[in-house]
Amino acid sequence: MTAGQPPDFPTIYASEFAYVWKTLRRLGAPPKDTEDLTHDLFVVVHRRLPEYDASRPLRPWLFGIAVRVLSDYRQLFRNRREILDPVAATPDAVDQAPRQDESLAGSQARTLLMKALDLIDFDRRVVLVMHDLDEVSMPEIASTLDIPLNTAYSRLRLARTDVLAAVRRLSEPEGAA
DSSP states (O other): OOTTSOOOHHHHHHHHHHHHHHHHHHTTOOHHHHHHHHHHHHHHHHHHGGGOOTTSOHHHHHHHHHHHHHHHHHHSHHHHSOOOOTTTTSOOOOOOOSSHHHHHHHHHHHHHHHHHHHTSOHHHHHHHIIIIITOOOHHHHHHHHTOOHHHHHHHHHHHHHHHHHHHHHHHSOTTOO
16 A cells, blocks of 8 residues: 555455444444445445545544444334344454453453443444544544534543443343332
C-alpha cells in the first residue's frame, strides 16, 4: 500500500474480516446472520472503495459502514418480528487465559456485557462500542457517524449510564426487588 492510495479489496477483506465480524456482533447482529451481514458489508466496501479517503483510518470507515448495514438489517420487517434468544446471542469467546476459572470469569463478563449492550439504545451503543471497545477518538466518531461532536459525547455518557444500569439489573438475583 502506498500513501494516498486506498488498499485493494482483497487486502482489506483478508486483514479486516475478523474486525468486521467482531464489530457487527458487538453492535448486536444475531449470530445466525453475522456471516451474511459481514459479506453484505464487504459488498458495500467493494462498491465504495474508490470513494475511500486513504489519508483517514480504515477501521472507522468500516465501522460506519457496519452501522449502516446493521441499521438497514434491523429495519427490515422480517427482522422486527423475530424474537432472538438472548442466550444464543452471546459472543463466541476465545480466551487465552491459562486457568479455567479466569477463562470462565472472562467469558461470563463478556456475556454479561453483550446482554447489557442489547438492552441499550442502538445509537448510544454504536458510540460506546466505537469509543470504549474500538478506542476510536470522539472527533473521529462524530465524523464517521455524521453527528455533532457534543451529540457524540452525550450519547457516550448516556450509553455508559445505561450499560451500568443494565449490568446491575442483569446481575441481581432473580426474585430480588
